Amino acid sequence: MKPKLEFVNHILREIKEKDLHRQLRYGHIRESHITIGAKKLINLCSNDYLGLQGNKIEAGQLQSSSRLVSGNDVSFRRLEKKLAAHKSQKASLVFPTGYMANLGVISALVGKKDLILSDELNHASIIDACKMTGAKVQVYKHNDMEDLAKKINTHNKMRKFVITEGIFSMDGDYANLKQMTEITEKNNAILILDDAHGDFAVGDDGRGTANLFGVDKKIDAYVSSLSKALGSFGGYAAAHDSIIDLCINRSKSFIYTSALPSFLVKMSLDRLEQDRKTRQIALSKNTALLSSGLKKIGYDIKSPTHIIPIIIGKEKKTLDFGRYLFECGVFAQPIRYPTVPKNSARIRVSVTAWISKKQIEHTLSVFEKAGKKFKIF
Ligand SMILES: Cc1ncc(COP(=O)(O)O)c(C=O)c1O
Incomplete structure (x- = not known):
């Protein structure tokens, strides 16, 4: 008889052979730095875009129950009212994470007989949610509106949902x-x-991408995370009150899980009440500095936002590139398949309001040396 767990080692071996093996690294984050072992590095991997994590909050009571049982602390009401207003929607609903919010909203709204049109680069939580619904899923080419228009015209008797980041x-x-x-x-x-x-992170008072493009009123349901630019933790949906009511009644990732601890709800309230404008301005200044600097060095930078991918291609080369950055005091993680398509491995730089001009200059000098060493341009 074969050893029972041989298949596990077999899968791991295959992952390693393709340079796709991931390992956990322990670090300690403080403002613009991360310390790993004895090494202090500039952290270019944080989603704390506005740098709001500095103000710590005391841990407190846990609810020890789901929200529909006894876990619905009164602080949820205040936070959900504020989040609904933030998105100019009638209502909102907080989930334990953004991942769960996607699962909850999409599975509550979409049924087996429906059609989903999903961007090919949508996040794993959207892909999982689409699978959960049993609906027909048509994946359209990334941001390709001609392809979307063509695919949405098929199956005209079905109810249609378009989902994008x-x-x-x-x-x-x-x-x-x-x-x-x-x-x-x-x-x-x-x-x-x-x-x-x-x-x-973007839009008037940080209201987000739809606000930036002047189409906030045309979005039927928002899903978002409280764990990124808000510098807190959790996820939420904002939509018409009937949609939120349906989520409360049908989202398994809302109903069958423990409530987000109330001290985290209070942390989000605290962050929402803070003045975020100066940090939003610092974020956009840092983004402009870093991305124009990278372009000047010779990198092909297309991103207009605080997420700046530097596409290297091969997985092994990207890992080596990341290791070199690390040696030079810059922490920017290589991203590989299945997070991105094969052979489009990249260094994902995320800019934050934390980083100083001096740190940006150091980062650029390291990227210049790395670009030459790895013959990127
Ligand atoms: C586009 C997108 N949606 C949802 C999520 C999930 O958010 P959370 O980290 O709150 O679970 C992420 C997180 O990486 C994301 O990038």
């Missing part, structure tokens, strides 16, 4: 929301926007 998490580009809202309106389709990376 606002700022794509691994490419840093904006969804083509203006054209998308025209297409969804024309086809009577429901538009769900996952704005995990745009929320609180």
